[in-house]
Amino acid sequence: MKDINIALIGVGTIGKGVVETISSNGQLIADRTGVNLVLRGVCDRDKEALASVDDDAALIKTSSASELIARDDIDIVIELIGGVNPAKEIVLSALRGGKHVVTANKALLSNSWEEIFAAASDSGTYINFEASVGGAIPVIRAIKEGFVANKIKTIYGILNGTTNFILTKMAAEGMPFKEALAIAQEKGIAERNPELDVSGKDSAHKLSILSMLAFGRVISNDEVYTEGISGVSPIDIACAAKWGYSIKLLAIAKNSPSGLQLRVHPTLVPSSHILANVRGEDNAISMRGDLVGESLLYGKGAGARPTASSVVSDVIDIARRVAFYGKKNPAPYNVVHDRSRKGIVPMEDITISYYLRFSVTDRPGVLARIASMLADNGISIASVSQEERKEGQTVPVIILTHKAREGDLRKAIAKIDDFDLVKGRTVVIRREE
Amino acid sequence: MKDINIALIGVGTIGKGVVETISSNGQLIADRTGVNLVLRGVCDRDKEALASVDDDAALIKTSSASELIARDDIDIVIELIGGVNPAKEIVLSALRGGKHVVTANKALLSNSWEEIFAAASDSGTYINFEASVGGAIPVIRAIKEGFVANKIKTIYGILNGTTNFILTKMAAEGMPFKEALAIAQEKGIAERNPELDVSGKDSAHKLSILSMLAFGRVISNDEVYTEGISGVSPIDIACAAKWGYSIKLLAIAKNSPSGLQLRVHPTLVPSSHILANVRGEDNAISMRGDLVGESLLYGKGAGARPTASSVVSDVIDIARRVAFYGKKNPAPYNVVHDRSRKGIVPMEDITISYYLRFSVTDRPGVLARIASMLADNGISIASVSQEERKEGQTVPVIILTHKAREGDLRKAIAKIDDFDLVKGRTVVIRREE
Numbered sequence: 038m039k040d041i042n043i044a045l046i047g048v049g050t051i052g053k054g055v056v057e058t059i060s061s062n063g064q065l066i067a068d069r070t071g072v073n074l075v076l077r078g079v080c081d082r083d084k085e086a087l088a089s090v091d092d093d094a095a096l097i098k099t100s101s102a103s104e105l106i107a108r109d110d111i112d113i114v115i116e117l118i119g120g121v122n123p124a125k126e127i128v129l130s131a132l133r134g135g136k137h138v139v140t141a142n143k144a145l146l147s148n149s150w151e152e153i154f155a156a157a158s159d160s161g162t163y164i165n166f167e168a169s170v171g172g173a174i175p176v177i178r179a180i181k182e183g184f185v186a187n188k189i190k191t192i193y194g195i196l197n198g199t200t201n202f203i204l205t206k207m208a209a210e211g212m213p214f215k216e217a218l219a220i221a222q223e224k225g226i227a228e229r230n231p232e233l234d235v236s237g238k239d240s241a242h243k244l245s246i247l248s249m250l251a252f253g254r255v256i257s258n259d260e261v262y263t264e265g266i267s268g269v270s271p272i273d274i275a276c277a278a279k280w281g282y283s284i285k286l287l288a289i290a291k292n293s294p295s296g297l298q299l300r301v302h303p304t305l306v307p308s309s310h311i312l313a314n315v316r317g318e319d320n321a322i323s324m325r326g327d328l329v330g331e332s333l334l335y336g337k338g339a340g341a342r343p344t345a346s347s348v349v350s351d352v353i354d355i356a357r358r359v360a361f362y363g364k365k366n367p368a369p370y371n372v373v374h375d376r377s378r379k380g381i382v383p384m385e386d387i388t389i390s391y392y393l394r395f396s397v398t399d400r401p402g403v404l405a406r407i408a409s410m411l412a413d414n415g416i417s418i419a420s421v422s423q424e425e426r427k428e429g430q431t432v433p434v435i436i437l438t439h440k441a442r443e444g445d446l447r448k449a450i451a452k453i454d455d456f457d458l459v460k461g462r463t464v465v466i467r468r469e470e
Numbered sequence: 471m472k473d474i475n476i477a478l479i480g481v482g483t484i485g486k487g488v489v490e491t492i493s494s495n496g497q498l499i500a501d502r503t504g505v506n507l508v509l510r511g512v513c514d515r516d517k518e519a520l521a522s523v524d525d526d527a528a529l530i531k532t533s534s535a536s537e538l539i540a541r542d543d544i545d546i547v548i549e550l551i552g553g554v555n556p557a558k559e560i561v562l563s564a565l566r567g568g569k570h571v572v573t574a575n576k577a578l579l580s581n582s583w584e585e586i587f588a589a590a591s592d593s594g595t596y597i598n599f600e601a602s603v604g605g606a607i608p609v610i611r612a613i614k615e616g617f618v619a620n621k622i623k624t625i626y627g628i629l630n631g632t633t634n635f636i637l638t639k640m641a642a643e644g645m646p647f648k649e650a651l652a653i654a655q656e657k658g659i660a661e662r663n664p665e666l667d668v669s670g671k672d673s674a675h676k677l678s679i680l681s682m683l684a685f686g687r688v689i690s691n692d693e694v695y696t697e698g699i700s701g702v703s704p705i706d707i708a709c710a711a712k713w714g715y716s717i718k719l720l721a722i723a724k725n726s727p728s729g730l731q732l733r734v735h736p737t738l739v740p741s742s743h744i745l746a747n748v749r750g751e752d753n754a755i756s757m758r759g760d761l762v763g764e765s766l767l768y769g770k771g772a773g774a775r776p777t778a779s780s781v782v783s784d785v786i787d788i789a790r791r792v793a794f795y796g797k798k799n800p801a802p803y804n805v806v807h808d809r810s811r812k813g814i815v816p817m818e819d820i821t822i823s824y825y826l827r828f829s830v831t832d833r834p835g836v837l838a839r840i841a842s843m844l845a846d847n848g849i850s851i852a853s854v855s856q857e858e859r860k861e862g863q864t865v866p867v868i869i870l871t872h873k874a875r876e877g878d879l880r881k882a883i884a885k886i887d888d889f890d891l892v893k894g895r896t897v898v899i900r901r902e903e
Contacts, residue, residue: 062619068807173762175616183608186495186782328779329606336765346761349619361801368794374501
């Protein structure tokens with residue numbers, strides 16, 4: 038049995054979950070894997086957080102990450118403080134100092150992918166990050182190992198538990214976005230400032246990470262088209278349901294002949310598809326590879342214990358390598374390996390089908406004008422629904438289109454939104470089959 | 471870039487898939503992983519199978535596995551002939567000769583688990599077997615790595631594509647078992663002798679493997695209670711559907727305080743659960759761990775390319791270790807690590823709820839007699855349905871019970887089946903929530 042010494046930076050919810058896991062399941066882990074995980078030090082700026090960790094004569098408690106990381110007896114540094122700074126400095130100094138790193142930090146990884154992997158490669162250290170995407174779901178392993186022989190074609194993910202909780206609540210109770218958000222905040226599912234989740238940015242960070250791994254190239258966050266869920270209304274969810282669709286915030290990557298599509302937006306998903314049935318805070322990732330066909334991984338996307346499960350699995354992976362193969366990583370994972378040099382498809386150039394909701398004053402001819410403007414821009418209609426006809430009042434007209442070019446659709450909608458009889462901005466939601 | 475030499479034993483459907491994968495995706499694999507997979511030799515008794523592999527000056531084609539395995543220039547042996555013999559001899563002689571092994575052979579692994587891992591451990595070789603359970607689904611990795619920090623509580627799997635195809639067909643078209651089996655055979659989904667699949671034995675082999683990994687103990691095949699699908703009728707599928715259930719052949723492992731439950735049998739699953747929506751030949755595994763909660767993996771359970779994906783991922787894992795860490799495995803996976811020494815719960819002692827279908831001659835009082843015999847044995851009724859009342863004719867009476875002890879249920883059913891007015895044997899299907 039070999040002891041492996043761990044430093045934990047950040048004793049928040051997940052950090053506490055990691056401490057508990059090592060304490061409660063450490064014996065099982067040692068029996069299974071032949072390594073004994075020793076929590077050598079914990080670091081947090083908050084003294085109460087430090088005090089929450091059970092005292093142990095050998096355990097170092099400190100508010101200085103740099104001091105803890107610099108110690109010779111630390112093998113693996115777990116970074117759980119989140120955000121780009123000062124996490125970046127901590128991770129880079131750990132790697133450069135020859136310490137292996139486990140992190141759950143999607144903002145940092147999506148922001149500084151190349152720099153972090155270069156530092157790990159230069160110093161022969163390991164860096165693992167299973168918990169950065171999909172909480173308990175072993176999706177990073179699936180891409181790096183399980184599906185490593187595949188050309189990955191598409192990734193569809195529900196990668197953010199907060200927005201999925203809100204959309205589930207809206208769907209189940211016909212509740213407006215703001216009300217569902219308030220409930221999520223009360224329950225501690227959404228943060229007081231929910232911007233990162235609600236805007237789709239958190240999902241975009243995670244999609245970046247999955248895509249960089251799957252496609253072997255660097256992707257900057259601004260290359261991912263990102264649209265949040267605040268524009269989705271209960272009426273859209275109800276209308277989509279009538280046509281057999283659920284509305285989900287999907288993170289989508291497609292490796293098409295014309296380039297990579299990378300986008301996060303509310304999406305109509307057929308209600309019979311498993312992704313439509315992912316409820317509450319759960320996450321799921323559906324991937325298509327040239328060999329495996331469609332595969333799906335489903336599980337808890339957040340929470341102390343599910344996330345700790347992934348963090349500790351990463352620690353064990355490195356611990357076994359260090360214990361049995363030696364202190365250095367002789368062959369860092371080759372994160373940039375794409376030969377195709379494909380570009381990112383500009384959003385205007387993707388072709389996709391749409392759900393459109395127009396708010397119109399119901400006068401004769403308004404539908405005809407909308408339909409002909411769509412037709413003029415090469416957009417053909419699959420279904421139309423117009424309810425509660427009350428002459429002279431504003432009513433919703435809903436149209437499902439066949440596939441069309443996004444740029445053409447935007448042009449048509451801009452012109453339609455200028456019609457006198459069209460009130461407010463048209464709601465546009467993309468649809469995937 | 472390091473070359474790793476591979477010998478393939480068994481050039482059937484999956485073997486051909488492996489050859490094709492190495493040929494079509496070998497460059498991608500090399501770019502990603504830094505190892506170059508070189509197919510050095512192929513072995514099959516069938517000359518046509520050998521001839522199907524593209525000729526290459528460096529490629530050895532032979533009908534002698536032992537000759538090929540004995541070669542000094544082979545690093546990894548892929549065994550894809552299936553069945554216990556002669557695969558066992560081939561795998562053991564490869565391991566003992568210092569060759570690493572990748573196998574998809576669930577019959578062999580479930581039969582000779584300890585012997586095979588002891589051979590690998592003694593010789594410091596790696597043995598990987600992702601494709602033995604769940605085809606393309608990375609479930610072995612999930613248990614060994616992703617969920618390694620968890621105490622696994624339950625496993626529910628749809629592990630056999632043939633029986634799931636048959637049940638899906640029966641459900642969709644109200645078709646009897648034999649007819650659906652014939653279609654599966656026509657399509658090449660079921661073998662000419664379908665016994666291994668239809669009897670549940672193939673699922674039991676796979677459940678053994680997952681359970682041995684998850685619970686760290688040896689399980690012999692006869693410790694898994696196994697019941698096939700030939701007793702399921704379209705009427706049962708239709709009645710279950712009315713109550714909101716689908717019938718699936720589930721492989722179930724539960725780690726309960728009183729011991730391990732290990733069983734394969736047709737099962738009523740709530741129609742809203744993802745497992746109920748696994749259709750056709752697809753496989754899925756739902757696992758519950760103390761940290762991760764419920765997680766599910768879903769994908770293709772069979773087929774040349776999906777299975778080759780898992781076989782080649784196993785080869786790459788070993789290839790990287792051999793190329794970068796050295797020829798020997800310094801720390802074989804600790805397959806037997808259970809400290810609890812729990813027993814297997816005898817089937818009579820499990821408590822579970824049931825779907826019961828009695829064929830009765832519809833005379834007054836027959837339902838009362840059945841109900842009181844159930845009550846006398848401590849079995850309480852949750853719902854009853856009796857349709858098409860035609861005095862004097864045989865009609866089905868269907869009962870859903872609350873949870874009861876299996877032994878008590880068997881006693882009650884044995885007595886009920888002796889009633890004059892009860893015709894034929896009562897259909898008993900277990901129900902999971």
